[in-house]
Amino acid sequence: MKPGNIRPYRAVLFDFDDTLIDTREALTRVSEHWYATRPRENRPPTEEEFIAGLQVTNSEQLSLRDFYVRMLEIWPGCFPSVEAALEAHSVAVPDCVSVDRGTEVMLRDLKVAGVPVGVVTNGPTEMQWAKVRNAGVADLVRAVVVSEEFGANKPDPAIFHHALSLIGASPAETLFVGDNTVADIGGASGIGMRTAWMSHGRSWVIDSYSPDHVVDDVWDVRPLLGI
Structure with a gap:
């Protein structure tokens, strides 16, 4: 953490596809x-x-x-x-599948800083785990939760609560970062997490809820996490 910074979130959960990887x-x-x-x-x-x-x-x-x-x-x-x-x-x-250098550096910095980090991804167990491992992400986070393996897809609250339990964090102190407006942002905000939406150049169009932060690149999450 940078000197003098107060980290606004104690933990972070990331979506995988189109968030940590392109x-x-x-x-x-x-x-x-x-x-x-x-x-x-x-x-x-x-x-x-x-x-x-x-x-x-x-x-x-x-x-x-x-x-x-x-x-x-x-x-x-x-x-x-x-x-x-x-x-x-x-x-x-x-x-x-690969992560870019900036994403890898960010994940390593979070690990060094002791920030609990997890990944929550929808998809088939074997394929998603292979992608996470091949991208080099598995060794940089505390937990990976795959929907098929767990038995529920985002935005089901259960999958978020399970991921939080694995990294030892509560919803109120955790930031969720994802690109899907419903599965990621709707699901995470629904259980009390703050959210950062990877917009990929899109505009937010849902009136009933909205992300706490909008980012164009996963690197933009760094200052939100105090690193």
């Missing part, structure tokens, strides 16, 4: 992998054209299933079905 970048990498390795029949003429057709804008809330539906529309025959694509994705995507 999911869009990972999708681009895995798409490049498919372009190079899948059967070439009906393949778009260039990798650039293929990737451009798959680009997800910041305003889109596109599920992984929707992403592969779009892929098969652009490239019929890339996979025999959406289900087959999703199964292949769960194996390939962990190798395409």
Whole structure:
């Protein structure tokens, strides 16, 4: 902690996808992998054209299933079905995931400062754990809670309370950082946590609740945590 700073929060919980990691970048990498390795029949003429057709804008809330539906529309025959694509994705995507240097430094600084840090992520157990480990995050936080493994998805209050118990913190003293307006910000604020919304250039449009902080980059969370 910087000299003279009073840390406003004693602990922090992070969402994983599109908060600690850039999911869009990972999708681009895995798409490049498919372009190079899948059967070439009906393949778009260039990798650039293929990737451009798959680009997800910041305003889109596109599920992984929707992403592969779009892929098969652009490239019929890339996979025999959406289900087959999703199964292949769960194996390939962990190798395409990384955290940027700034995020890694922030997590290391929080660990050195003794700030309890955890990750709460929705998704399949095996895939999410592989992503967290491959990104190097597992060794930098006190707890990782994956929705399938726990048995409830964000915004269910139970998953937040479980994560808090693992890092030894209360809602009132913990900041939650995430990009999803409902699962992250709605869920965390609903149990009394303060929240920081990763806006990714979006505007807040919900009237019934709002984040305590809006950040454009996870690095912007540092001053909120007194580091």
